[in-house]
Amino acid sequence: MKASGLRNAHGSFGALVYLSIFGFLAASALVVCFFYKPGIFWSKTVLNQTPSPTLHLYHNQKSVLIFSKTNGFRHHSIEPAIAAITKECVSNGWEVFATEDAAFIDSTHLRNFKVVIFLSTTGEILNNQQKTAFENYIENGGGFAGIHSASDTEHDWPWYGSLLGTFFRDHTFLPHIPEAELITENIAHPINRGLPRQWRKADEWYNFQQNVRGKPGFQVLLSLNENSYRSVWRKMNGDHPISWTHELHRGRMFYTALGHNVQTYSDPNALRHIMGGIRWAGQLP
Numbered sequence: 259m260k261a262s263g264l265r266n267a268h269g270s271f272g273a274l275v276y277l278s279i280f281g282f283l284a285a286s287a288l289v290v291c292f293f294y295k296p297g298i299f300w301s302k303t304v305l306n307q308t309p310s311p312t313l314h315l316y317h318n319q320k321s322v323l324i325f326s327k328t329n330g331f332r333h334h335s336i337e338p339a340i341a342a343i344t345k346e347c348v349s350n351g352w353e354v355f356a357t358e359d360a361a362f363i364d365s366t367h368l369r370n371f372k373v374v375i376f377l378s379t380t381g382e383i384l385n386n387q388q389k390t391a392f393e394n395y396i397e398n399g400g401g402f403a404g405i406h407s408a409s410d411t412e413h414d415w416p417w418y419g420s421l422l423g424t425f426f427r428d429h430t431f432l433p434h435i436p437e438a439e440l441i442t443e444n445i446a447h448p449i450n451r452g453l454p455r456q457w458r459k460a461d462e463w464y465n466f467q468q469n470v471r472g473k474p475g476f477q478v479l480l481s482l483n484e485n486s487y488r489s490v491w492r493k494m495n496g497d498h499p500i501s502w503t504h505e506l507h508r509g510r511m512f513y514t515a516l517g518h519n520v521q522t523y524s525d526p527n528a529l530r531h532i533m534g535g536i537r538w539a540g541q542l543p
Contacts, residue, residue, distance in 0.1 A: 373540025
């Protein structure tokens with residue numbers, strides 16, 4: 259009886275060890291998936307949207323489209339961002355329309371707008387016809403402004419990857435939203451007008467699959483001082499652009515990784531940077 263009891267005890271202990279190891283590995287996998295690829299547990303099927311009514315409001319050639327559809331992680335900052343950007347657009351005399359209906363991404367509707375903003379979009383948000391319409395819009399002189407997780411959108415659309423120059427890889431974790439020092443590059447660029455050369459902000463800082471610096475047609479606007487914040491993930495090896503432009507054909511692209519948290523849209527420097535990018539991309543007065 260004693261030997262049998264000892265064997266049972268050892269068996270129970272071994273099972274407990276195996277269960278503990280399995281639980282730890284499973285939990286680690288969940289954490290990695292959550293932070294390395296936000297939205298992996300929220301992915302949905304892209305639907306073919308029904309046609310939307312044609313817009314008749316935009317006649318002054320100073321119109322802005324805010325598009326904030328998500329098929330992945332949805333940021334709580336989207337609604338405050340729409341409100342803040344709309345307020346700034348109106349104060350500049352620009353008409354603005356906000357939607358999550360991808361049926362507006364077609365040739366009929368896009369020609370009403372000087373610039374399209376992908377505001378913290380995630381996942382697959384357009385069908386093939388809409389992608390073609392958007393490509394034609396940009397290559398024929400349209401403007402694009404991508405904010406924050408616009409770089410975690412449409413990973414399997416090669417043209418979009420070429421437009422952005424890279425895609426999201428992962429972001430800061432432990433801590434999640436650290437304060438970091440931003441470096442304003444090319445202080446004379448219109449988008450950077452009025453920004454300090456160095457400034458500080460807390461955000462969810464993105465790492466990217468590739469570094470856009472040096473790519474033809476790209477110009478870095480902001481970068482991070484990687485020594486100014488902590489994160490358990492590897493960073494960008496000391497050269498860490500977080501905002502840039504891309505001119506291709508007749509179109510213009512502006513991207514900024516700022517914008518995870520609501521506070522971004524009341525931060526004077528961050529909002530000046532975002533609105534400067536929208537103005538430049540749309541060639542707005």
